[in-house]
Amino acid sequence: MTNHIQEAIWDQDLILKYNVTGPRYTSYPTAVQFEDCSAEDFMAHITESARQSKATAPLSLYVHVPFCQHVCFYCGCNKIATKDQSRADQYLNALEEEMKTLAPYFRGRPVQQLHWGGGTPTFLSGEQTKRLIKMLRQNFDILADDLGEYSIEIDPRVTTPDRLMLLRELGFNRISLGVQDFNEPTQIAINRTQSYELVEESVTAAKEYGFFSISFDLIYGLPHQTQESFDQTLDRVIELNPDRIAVYNYAHLPERFMPQRRINESDLPSPSEKLDILGHAISKLQKAGYVYIGMDHFAKPDDDLVKAQEEGTLQRNFQGYSTNGDTDLLGLGVSSISHISNAFLQNFRELDKYEEAALNGVPSTFKGYSLNNDDIVRQQVIKDLSCNGWVDYEKLDEQFDIDSRAYFSHELVRLASLEEDGLVKLEENGIKVTMQGRLLLRPICMVFDAYLQRDAHKASFSKVV
Ligand SMILES: C[S@@+](CC[C@H](N)C(=O)[O-])C[C@H]1O[C@@H](n2cnc3c(N)ncnc32)[C@H](O)[C@@H]1O
Ligand code: SF4
Incomplete structure (x- = not known):
């Protein structure tokens, strides 16, 4: 159809x-259904996947890098705020051991999709970034020549053009940038000041170095946002011309996410203002030529996501929409979720527990679910x-x-x-x-x-x- x-x-x-x-x-x-799950359960699932899958069945890999230099008050992601870059060395040691334990079950399977998410993957230094790619290449069948869809989440505040050049050389071909909002009072209230010029610099460099696809994350419902202020943000976003745009609804759950307690609830737009902001954003982005894919996501008409939707082959996974995600997904790193042979399996959400298990050569799964x-x-x-x-x-x-x-x-x-x-x-x-x-x-x-x-x-x- x-x-x-x-x-x-x-x-x-x-x-x-x-x-x-x-x-x-x-x-x-959804993750609400996940139940206690042991390392043995995890091994049973990946053994079954290895038995069932053809040696050539494609694989998706997700790597979670939990560190951020600064904490954004709205953030609901699994992250650790630190300025100490050496903390990532121990984490990379744990990731290396985790790969050595799990990779033998996925030998020969081409990595069609690779995604580094966070936290902030560009928290890693250039050397740490090269080490992580080297580890992945040593353990998995990472494809050359842009044959795979290899993406990374970028915080423009900690990503220089030189770093973007390195990422491109290492094989990444898609980036997504955390933009959120350009309105200054909003940026101050969420503890994330980043200028238009900074984002523009990242976009210009990404285009120059030949990234295929640039995606922006925006959030509506943040403090001090109005329809007018978000309209101005969208004008600037449209000027920068990203291929994909996600407009997330701000999920304010201060009882779950501590930094959100620093957001003054009286500064948040009311439900009816939020509705106006979203309605206006959707019509403005569509007028600017973007197609609404569904569930917060927009893309240009010639983008692969739109083509896949037209052909009825679009997929959806933990990273949102994708063109070819109907494969086993192996999640590496703290809190990451795998989807392997009809089971979901999640790693420990606490860094110390994750590192201890991984360094001891056992899967660090703590929750999971087998689909009936x-x-x-x-x-x-x-x-x-x-x-x-x-x-x-x-x-x-x-x-x-x-x-x-x-x-x-x-x-x-x-x-x-x-x-x-x-x-x-x-x-x-x-x-x-x-x-x-x-x-x-x-x-x-x-x-x-x-x-x-x-x-x-x-x-x-x-x-x-
Ligand atoms: C891991 S972050 C992106 C990469 C990088 N750390 C950055 O901030 O630039 C993923 C995205 O989740 C979204 N996000 C985080 N917390 C959110 C919340 N409470 N409600 C809605 N979206 C949220 C933001 O748009 C953010 O860019
Ligand atoms: S939005 Fe990104 S940079 Fe900000 S705290 Fe969350 S993960 Fe870190």
Whole structure:
């Protein structure tokens, strides 16, 4: 099925009606379902994956670098603020041991995707960066000549043009930059001052050194933001012309993330102001030529993500949308999550526990989840809805040997009211997400989530908008 590019439609009443709390479905089941999981469980899963996979099956690798030089008050990522760069040496030792323990199970599998996230991967010095790439090359089949999709998260405040040149030489071909907002009072309130010129310098250097794709992270709902101030930020973003833009909803959970307690709640925009900021941002970015992919993400019409969505082959994983993510994913480093042969497995979130296990040559898994058959079917439906806006009954029937209309009879009844509101169309051969629905993918996907009602008390998801 081919989707043609259309504009997502902003309908304020509908958005208000469906503005419930819910997951962003970077995985299904979500991390709320993860249970205690031992190193032995992890070994059983990777042994099974090694047994099942062809030697040539592609692999995705994620490496978490947890350090940051400064702490941004809004941040909900797993990070450690320090100015001491030598702390990364011990961490690299642990990563090296973790790779030696796990890599033998993935021998020969081409690394189609590599992503360094954080924290701030460019916290590492040039030498530390080269060491980490060397370790990856020694242990895994890292591809040469830009055959893989190799990306890294960049903080423009700690990334010089020379560092970008080094990253390009080492094989990275995509970068994402933390931009957030250019408005000065907002930057001060979030403890992240970074000028337009600094971001421009990174973008110019990245283009000069031949990165294929430049992506920006923005956040709406931050202190002192107004529709007008965010509009000015967007003007400057559009001038810089990134290929992809993520506009995240600020998730304010101060009971979970300590630095957020330093944000004055009275400085945050009200829910209705937030809605105005988002509605305006979506229409402005679409007018500037960006396509709304879904779940916070925009891309240029000629970007691979848009092409994949048009062809119905878009994927979604912990890093957001991607063109070829339907592979085993091995997560390395503190707090990273792997998705291997129908199981999710997460490493310790505390640095000392992670390093101790890794240095002792045992997997540092502490939580995980093995998907049952029902999870696997629902995972596919949620992926089809959030990536490609189309669920094909016949394809599901064949893939899982089910009668999907009967299997999801309750869900189809619940979807009828979403159809009345214009979010989906229940067609003879499948479920289609409408352009209004593309802005409300979360409540649509939530209909297929078997755990949401049961475990609502365990989760602290943010609102849809
Ligand atoms: C690991 S950081 C990006 C790399 C680098 N550390 C930087 O800040 O430039 C990933 C992104 O998560 C987003 N983020 C972090 N905390 C958030 C929160 N509480 N709500 C919404 N988005 C958040 C930010 O947009 C941030 O750029
Ligand atoms: S947003 Fe990036 S730089 Fe800021 S604290 Fe979080 S991970 Fe570190």
